[in-house]
Amino acid sequence: MLYLIGHKSIPLKKEISTQKCNCCGSENAVTVTVYQKYVFIFYLPFLPAGKTGISECAVCKQVLQEKAMSENLLALYQKLKAASRIPIWMFSGAALFLILFVYWQYQDKQQKQGSAQMIVAPAIGDVLEVKNKEQQFTLTKIIDIKKDSIFLISSNYQSTDASGLASLKDSSYSTEVSYISKADLKSLFDKGDILQVDRK
Ligand SMILES: [Zn+2]
Structure with a gap:
């Protein structure tokens, strides 16, 4: 389906937790992943829009959102979140928009000066x-x-x-x-x- 405006997420950082899965009890099976959301317009990334995270067990496939995570998993998520940086390309659309706006302002000023002369x-x-x-x-x-x-x-x-x-x-x-x-x-x-x- 074609969306002209919307948001997407990409994984930024992931790490396997030392905590056992609270569902199946497997060790070294739960991965916590930090996702970066961004808004896109016409396929062009426009602006970043907040981070989210999930934990997923490789064995039983249980997926937990941030709210449902144990204290331990949440601490890992917070650590990864603080250490992950927003990719600069996510600002592409906003930067392009700003450049066009500044250029347009400049053109307008030039034209007004020309007319005044x-x-x-x-x-x-x-x-x-x-x-x-x-x-x-x-x-x-x-x-x-x-x-x-x-x-x-x-x-x-x-x-x-x-x-x-x-x-x-x-x-x-x-x-x-x-x-x-x-x-x-x-x-x-x-x-x-x-x-x-x-x-x-
Ligand atoms: Zn599990």
Whole structure:
């Protein structure tokens, strides 16, 4: 069966107890094993999730969970547990997630800095990602610049979220031309109504 998210256990450490099996009385037959649980996502180990343990008799096959172990077996389990280390690969998913997050933050910062530089030196052909009002976003293209005035045409389409603007990039633009001063353009950017400047 296919699980996209779940947990697995692997044995970390085992040792044969000096205590006789409390079920069949066999000597040197009971093995205590420490297991490390971990969470996986899409087959990738994500994060470790606690240790568990069992004892098993090789002769009568009696298996005891931690709670049912005798004091002696429990002491052995605690000793093994304290001595076993979490394998570092169990952090793979979380580490990857962290790296992607940091990279994404860096990219976002770079993009914002780039836009801040371009907005004060606009160029013909720049495409501005604009927020018209709550949940209404569109693209506006600079088609001409004359002294302090910037001439713009807007996309014929809108998106309810900023991430949808990418799909409007090749859509048609209105023939209606509007204009704005460079100072007003900058203040729209500072207010957050212009989200990003895309320049080829
Ligand atoms: Zn036994």
